[in-house]
Amino acid sequence: MQDIGPDPRKTAKPEGFGASAAKKKAEAALLGCHAGPGVMEEAARSAGKSDILDKLAADYPKGPHDQPQSMCPAFGSLRVGLRMRRTATILSGSACCVYGLTFTSHFYGARRTVGYVPFNSETLVTGQLYEDIRNGVKEMADPEKYDTIVVINLCVPTASGVPLDRLPPEINGVRVIGIDVPGFGVPTHAEAKDVLAGAMLRYARKEAEAGPVARPRAKKDDRPTVTLIGELFPADPVGIGALLDPMGLSVAPQLPSREWRDLYACLDSRVAAAVHPFYTASVREFAAAGRPVVGSGPVGVDGTAAWLDAIGEAAGVPADRISAAKNAALPAIRAALADNPINATVTVSGYEGSELLVARLLVEAGARVPYVGTACPKTEWSDADREWLEARGAHIQYRASLEQDLAAMKEFAPDLALGTTPLVQAAKERGTPAVYFTNMVSARPLFGPAGAGSLAGIVSAQTRGRDRFAGMVDFFAGVGTGESTGYTVPSRAAAQPMSAGD
Numbered sequence: 001m002q003d004i005g006p007d008p009r010k011t012a013k014p015e016g017f018g019a020s021a022a023k024k025k026a027e028a029a030l031l032g033c034h035a036g037p038g039v040m041e042e043a044a045r046s047a048g049k050s051d052i053l054d055k056l057a058a059d060y061p062k063g064p065h066d067q068p069q070s071m072c073p074a075f076g077s078l079r080v081g082l083r084m085r086r087t088a089t090i091l092s093g094s095a096c097c098v099y100g101l102t103f104t105s106h107f108y109g110a111r112r113t114v115g116y117v118p119f120n121s122e123t124l125v126t127g128q129l130y131e132d133i134r135n136g137v138k139e140m141a142d143p144e145k146y147d148t149i150v151v152i153n154l155c156v157p158t159a160s161g162v163p164l165d166r167l168p169p170e171i172n173g174v175r176v177i178g179i180d181v182p183g184f185g186v187p188t189h190a191e192a193k194d195v196l197a198g199a200m201l202r203y204a205r206k207e208a209e210a211g212p213v214a215r216p217r218a219k220k221d222d223r224p225t226v227t228l229i230g231e232l233f234p235a236d237p238v239g240i241g242a243l244l245d246p247m248g249l250s251v252a253p254q255l256p257s258r259e260w261r262d263l264y265a266c267l268d269s270r271v272a273a274a275v276h277p278f279y280t281a282s283v284r285e286f287a288a289a290g291r292p293v294v295g296s297g298p299v300g301v302d303g304t305a306a307w308l309d310a311i312g313e314a315a316g317v318p319a320d321r322i323s324a325a326k327n328a329a330l331p332a333i334r335a336a337l338a339d340n341p342i343n344a345t346v347t348v349s350g351y352e353g354s355e356l357l358v359a360r361l362l363v364e365a366g367a368r369v370p371y372v373g374t375a376c377p378k379t380e381w382s383d384a385d386r387e388w389l390e391a392r393g394a395h396i397q398y399r400a401s402l403e404q405d406l407a408a409m410k411e412f413a414p415d416l417a418l419g420t421t422p423l424v425q426a427a428k429e430r431g432t433p434a435v436y437f438t439n440m441v442s443a444r445p446l447f448g449p450a451g452a453g454s455l456a457g458i459v460s461a462q463t464r465g466r467d468r469f470a471g472m473v474d475f476f477a478g479v480g481t482g483e484s485t486g487y488t489v490p491s492r493a494a495a496q497p498m499s500a501g502d
C-alpha cells in the first residue's frame, strides 16, 4: 500500500504546536473539521485569535457536542452575504471547504460568484495569504459594482491567525467586512448568519451615528416600524404586516437584509422582534441603538395574542389599538386551526431556530408534541415559547445532538417526526413518517392565519401515509443496513431475480 504519511488527526495535537508561530500555521493547514476536540481552537488562540474566540463563545455557547452536526457553519454567513445586492463575498479557507460551500450555495440558488483566495502552506506560514487577501479585496473594490465586500475566514485561516480585522474598513468607498467563522467557534450555520448580520449592523450603526445615511429604497409610509430578525418565508413578513396594521405599525426591511441601506431602516425601527431567537450579535446592535427587543413570534392564538401585546407595549401603542389588532387577527387564526385539526403525536427537531414556534402551532392545532430539539442555544428570546410548551408537557432540548433527537423519536414513537436529514432517514428505516424540517416546514408560512392552515396540511398529509411507510419497511426487509447497506441477503436475491428491464 502506498505510504501517505501520518494521519493528521492522530499526530496534530496541541502539544505538537509550540516550536514556532510558523510551525503552528503550517500544522493548522493540515487540519479541519476532523482535527479533534480543541486542536484547531488551541492553534487559533496561539495565533492571536483569543479575543475573537472568546466573543464567539460568549455569543454562541457550545452544547454537548464540540463540533457542528450539520453543514459547515460558514454556510450561514456565506448565504447572508450572497443574498445581498451589490455585495461581493470572498472565502479564505481550504479548497475542499470552499468547494463544499460554493456547491451548497449554488444548490440553494445563489446566482453570484464566490471569490476565493487560494493558499498553500508557504503563503500561510509567511503571512503572504493576508497580503493576497488584501490585494484581492483592493482589486474587487469597485464602487460602481459594490457597496460592500465580505471576507470570511474559514477554519484553517482562523486557526492560523490570518488577521482580517486589519483589512482597511473601506476601499474606494466600498465597505470591507472581515469575519472569522470557524467550525470550532460557531456551533451552527444558523448562528453564522448572525455573525455576518451582526457585523454589518454594527458597521451601519456607526455610519448612522456619524451622519446622514441613505433612505431605504422600498419605504412605503412614515409609520413606525418593527424589524423582524431572522430569515422568514417570503409571505410571512406580509402576513405580519397585516397583524401590525391596526396598531399603526408596519414592517421594516428584514434582517438579514437584502441591501446595505436596509440596515439603516432596520436600526431605525421602533421595536426589533427576535422572531428567530439566536441572533445574539444583532440584538446587541439593536440594544446599542436604543431599540427594545421582543422575543417569540405570532404563532397560533396564544402566541399571536402575547406577541401583539408585547410589540404594542414596547412600541408605546395605546391599549385600545392593541385590542383592535388582536380582535382583527385572532378569530381568523382560531378558525384556521379549527378547520385543520391535527390528531397525531409529533416530535420536532431541527437547526433553523424556529423549532419552538413550529411546536407551539402544532400543539394549538391539537397535536401531542412530547419533544422539541433545537441545535440552537437557549436565549431569553425563546423563553416564552419554552415555558408555554413545557406547561403542555413538552421536553425542550436546546443544543440538541442528533443522538438526543434519535432517542426521543425511539422513545415517543411519533406518528410523524419533523427533523434533520439523518433523523428523517432513521425514522423512515423504522417505518415512521418523517419530514425534513428545512425543506418542508421552513418553506411554508408559519405566522398568522396562513401559518395555522399550512402546517396542519403537511402533518395530516404525512400521517395519512403511515401504512405506505410500513409497507416499505416490509418490502425492504432483508436488505442490508449499516455496513452491509446495499447487499441483499441471498434468499431474497434468489426469490426476486433482477430482469434486464429493472
Ligand code: SF4
Pocket: 031, 032, 033, 034, 072, 073, 074, 093, 094, 097, 100, 154, 155, 156, 182, 183, 184
Ligand atoms: S470551514 Fe467548514 S468544512 Fe472547512 S474545516 Fe471548517 S467546519 Fe469543516
